[in-house]
Amino acid sequence: MFDTARLRDTVLAAWTASPARFREDANAEEDFALGGYRDRLVVELAQNAADAALRAGVPGRLRLTLADGVLLAANVGAPLDQTGVEGLCTLRVSGKKDEAGAAGRFGVGFAAVVSVTDTPSIASRLPSGEVHGVRWSREETAALVAARPELAAELEGREGHVPLLRLPFSDDSPEAPEGFDTLVRLPLRDEAAEQAVRRMLEEAGPALPLSMPALEAVEIEVDGRTRTISAEGWHVVAESGTFGPEQVAELFADRPTEERARPYWEVRWAVPGDRRGDVRGVVHRVVHAPTPSDEPLDLPALLIASFPMTTDRRHVAPGPLTDFLVARAAETYVRLLGELPATPDLLDLVPGLMGKGALDAAIRREIVKALPDTPLLPTISEGVVPGNQARAVEGQAAFLEKIAGIVPGLLPAGWSSRNPALTTLGVRRADLADVVDMLSGEAVEDKDPAWWRSLYEVLPADDPEAIGAIAVPLADGRLVRGPRGTLVLSQESGTFDPALLAPLGLRIVHPDAAHPLLLRLGAAEATPRTVLEDPLTHAAVSESLNSTDPEPVAQAVLALVDAAGLTAGEAPWLAELALRGADGELYAAGELLLAEGSLAGLIDPEVPFGVAAPDLVEKFGPHVLAAAGVLDGFAVVNDSDVLLDPTECDHDLDLEDEWLEAVLDLLPGLLNTDLDVPPVVREFTAVRDLEYVADWPSALALLSRPPLRAALRPLRVLAAGETVEVPSYTAWWLSRHQVLGGRRPTELRLPAGDPLLFGLYGEAPAGIDADALKMIGVRSTLTELLDSHGGPEELLDLLADSSLEVDRAQLRSLWIALAAVDPARVSPPEAVRVVLKGTVTVADVEDGPVVVEAPDLLALVEDRPLVLAPFDLAEALSEVLDLPLAGEVVTGAVTSAGTEKPVPPEVRSLLPGAPATYVEHDELLVDGRPVPWRFFEGAVHATGVDGLARGLAWASGQWGDRLAVAALLRDPARVPLLLAEADLDPTASI
Structure with missing residues (x-):
């Protein structure tokens, strides 16, 4: 039997002697029960069971049974002895201070029962078979305290609350279940206490046996349902040691005396064997020391370590001992990683730097510092290496196996290069382009073409840019970078003897290395045409x-x-x-x-x-x-998108630069405009070697028929957003050379051409298609001539050639046509075709030719070379020829005196617009010269019938009726007949 009476008497005597001691014990027990140990009942019961098994040297076993409002905790191991009872009845005095490996070390854990019961008891079976027990009772303790007058005031101040565990009582009928050595019986205080116990039992997990290795299994039975908790299936790595005197002095300087008496340390990490990488949902993510604390630990493993704790037993106390254990925890964690299978799951255990608390962050920093130099990562061909010697490449297993001997430290497939854990491990990531760079030079000198084909077979092809520089073995033994510019022999080209193509220096892919991927990356299929077009x-x-x-x-x-x-x-x-x-x-x-x-x-x-x-x-x-x-x-030059620029347009054609200059002259304004892009000929066709032809009749027969005829057609030029047609090179060249009977095409006209061109142009030879002749410059109509570039000037040059015959009617028609030309298109001629004293001739501009704009000025300029055309075109023709009008070279003033007379009424019937009067002169002088008539300052001046008739017809705007007016003035009686004749004249104005 336990000596409980002595213990009670001793405590009661101490309280009686010092009521403050009573209050201190009551407060301390309440603090532990309701504070630091309020939710650790199951943990503390397991801890006591583990320590009992450790002392007995047997595998620990604990059974927790909740039934009928009572929690029973049965365990195997050393039975409770008198020392143990004394330890349970004291606060902060542990009976295990000298036991290495004991989970209990503070002497307060059993206080956790106070949170759920008022009548706990413990019974143990001694080696003799006897069963001894001890119990505690809040009610009985209160009665004993109340019987002491010295404590009455303290008891009243605490409203009857007394320390439960300070006064033990003997258990008269202790019971211990079969197969167990000790039984803790806790009748639960109330429904709230029972619910709290149920919750703690539900939350109990592998952390119990993992943090207490002496405890092999924990059986939990609630309402008839049983489950067993063990550490089976977990991978555990532990390190431990003993401190020497110097270390104790250094590391325990800030720790209590009894802690210094336990100079042991231990660090243990555990991960589930079947789900490495995460312990969420399995254990609380906190530091266990060895019981769970409130220190958060977000590392994906369970940490149990002998960290020094603060007085509330909830937090790790900072200090040199904690720093020492942080370093040991990091070392042990790295060892844990090294013992686990080297699979990609290992990356889930690699921590980041961000922790959930200061302790978590400190452990992480130490782990991360050590990881890059630790051999953890498997390579395809070099075994396990440290992270700083490994490389990660994305790709399928076949690809990685193929390049393993070339990329050092290459991780197998499944080790994603995107996983941030690889950075923590110091792994260098190599993207596909980096790998392609490695696949060149000495590393692959011994690889045969078949090896390269097998590489192309597994090379990731979803990023053509990254693999665009992949090396390619050539048939001549060279190894070149990138398929672009290489040729892959096709079935069609495969008929060629390689020796035949060798002189061309082609980059032909070795047949054993040929693969469709090379074509997708820019290689060309070696058909006869692609081989011909190859730059080499x-x-x-x-x-x-x-x-x-x-x-x-x-x-x-x-x-x-x-x-x-x-x-x-x-x-x-x-x-x-x-x-x-x-x-x-x-x-x-x-x-x-x-x-x-x-x-x-x-x-x-x-x-x-x-x-x-x-x-x-x-x-x-x-x-x-x-x-x-x-x-x-004839050889034909075909080209497309030809820039009309002297530096770009060069086809080695005779006079090509002159043709280019002539074409640019046809594009007004472009030469003086800053163009981003020069004019472009979309489709350029030209016949070459024309300068060597001797037999032009036969040559023109060929050139005027297909397919060479296409070279005569105008070219379409895109310039400044507009499309313009210009003469082709071939047509232009032929137009400038004597290819038609010894004459240039521009000197000839079509046999059936415009009559107005007769005399000016020779007749083109028969037998050549008219359209072909027109394309090379043979003239057809006056309109087409004047519309062509330089056509008006060409016509003026011909008119200035005195060796060419032009009659007066033809000349008048030519002047009429020229008057419609834009003066900006014409350079002033140095000589013109004129009428001088009734004769058609050629006059130099220096001879003073004038354009006559009114018939009454003819008499004043009759000695000059005259350009005669319908008077309404005179001003336009003057601008085209840059010649003065007659009115600009003579004054035209009437210098004689006359008599004003009425216009005969018969004339007014013929000329309704005639003035009412005219001025009759015996001798009409204009600028001192006698003339027959003059319309001057709105008045008709005349001498004689013919002069008057012309003056009145001009003044009334009916110049064509001048002869009829003259006849009328000579014989007024003929007016009815003249009017009748005028009615019959379709050109008459009356």
């Missing part, structure tokens, strides 16, 4: 004339031209290809003729053209040589 083929052709042995290049190119089915003019650049002539000399293809070709008979024999070697013609045929630039018929 172009370069080989352009340099072939300078080569010491151009024959292999020629053979390769001609074979490609044949296979591609090219036609003459389709690839004009081939004209630079060096080919052998019949004389054995080398020529550019464009300088060779086919001996049997149509052009050979048209060319001047003195022109330095060669003739293609017969063996080349026999081997490849004339059509292949013609397609390669050898001249069969």
Whole structure:
């Protein structure tokens, strides 16, 4: 039996001697029961069970049973002894101070029962088989205290509340269940206490056995339902040690005396074996020391460590001991990571820097500091390495396996390079472009073409830009960066002997490495046409004339031209290809003729053209040589989007620069405008080598028929947002050369052309299509001539040629047409076709020709060269020719005196608009010269019948009736007959 009476008497004596001690014990118990240990009943019961098992050296087992308002806690292990009873009846004095590994170390844990019961009891089975027990009773304790007058005042002040656990009583009928050594019986105070116990039992989890290793299992039975809690399936890593005297002095300087008597430390981490990476929902996310504290810990693992606690047992006390344990906790956590399987789940256990509290953050910092140098990460080909030696690349497993030997420290598939934990581990991320850079140089020198094809097979293709520089093995053994510019042999091109294409220096992908991915990344399928269009083929052709042995290049190119089915003019650049002539000399293809070709008979024999070697013609045929630039018929240049700029427009055509200048002259204003883009010819076609033709009749017969006729058609030019037609190069060149019977086309007219052009232009030869003649400059109508660029000036130049005959009626019609021309289009002529004293002739401008605008001025300028046209066109014609009007060179003033007379009424019947009077002169003088009439300052001046008739007809605006008026004035009786004749005249104005 326990000696409970002595303990009671001792405590009661102490209280009686010092009532303040009673109050102090009551307050302390209440603080622990309602404060630091208010929700730790289950934890404290488990802790006592663990310590009992530890002392007995047996696997700990605890059964918690809630039934009928009573909580029973049965455990195995060392039974409760007198020392233990004394420890339970004191505060802050533990009987386990010398027990290494004991969970209880403060001597206050059992106070947690006070929060739920007023009558706790403990019974233990001794090794002899006897069962001893101890109990506590708030009611009995209160009675004993009340019997002491010295404590009455204190008891009254506490409203009857007394310390429950300070006065033990013997249990007369203790019971211990079979299979267990100790039983704690807690009759629950009320419904609230029972609900609190139910909650604590429901929340109990693996943290109990994990934080108390001596406790192997915890059985919880509530209302007949039982569950068992154990640490099975958890991965636990622990470190522990003992402090030496110097460490105790240094680390425990700020800790209580009894803590210094326990110079042990322990750190333990645990993670669920079946769900590494997260302990949420399994244990409370707090630090266990070893019982749960209020220190938050957001790391994805359970931490149990012997941290020093503050007096409320809720928080870790700061200080050197805590700092020491923080470092040990970090080391142990890193060890934990190293012991776990190296799978991507491990990344879930890598902490970030942000913690939920100061302690959490401190532990994290130490862990993060150590991780990059810790071998944790598996690589595909190098085993487990530290994070700072590892690389992460996104991609499928097949791709990563393929590049593992090239990218050092490469993590397997599943280790996402986007996971921020990799940064914490010090892993270098390599994006796809970085990997592509690594796949070059010495690292891949030993890789055969088949290996490269297998790489293309697994290379991620969803980011073409990132993999655009992937290395490509060529058929000639080179390894080049990027598929762009390489050629992948197709079935069609595969018929070529590689040795035949070798002289072209092409970047042909090795057949064993060929893969469709290369085509998607910019490689071209090596058809005959794509091989021909390859820049390297172009370069080989352009340099072939300078080569010491151009024959292999020629053979390769001609074979490609044949296979591609090219036609003459389709690839004009081939004209630079060096080919052998019949004389054995080398020529550019464009300088060779086919001996049997149509052009050979048209060319001047003195022109330095060669003739293609017969063996080349026999081997490849004339059509292949013609397609390669050898001249069969006329060579045609085809181009598109040609900029009309001297630096851009160069097709090696005769006088092309002059044609360009002439075209730009047709685009008014553009040469003086700052254009972002020069004028552009959408489709450019031209016939070359025209300057070497000797047989023009035969040449024009070819040029005027399809397909060469297309080169004569005007070109459409896009300039300043407008489309303008301009003469083609071919038409322009022909118009400037003597290609029609020794004359230029612009000197000739169509045989059926405008009669007004007769005498001015020669007649074009028959037998050539009229439209073709018009396109090369042969004139057809006066209107088309004047509408053409430079046409008005051309006509004026012809009129100034005295060797050409022009009759007076033709001249009048030409002046009428010229009067309608915009003066801005015409440069003033130096000589003009005029009428001088009735004769058509040519006069220099210096001879003073004038344009006559009124018939009454003719007499004043009859000695001058006259430009005569209908008077209503005189002013316009004066501006076109930049010649003065007659009225601008004479004064025209009437200088003689006359007599005003009425106009005969018969005349007014013929001329309703005639003035009422006129001035009759015996001799009419104008500017001192005798003239027959003058309309001056609104009055008609005249001498004689003819002068009067002209003056009145002009003044009334009926100049065409002047002869009729003269007849009327001579014989007034004839007025009825004249009026009748006028009625019959369709041109009469009356």
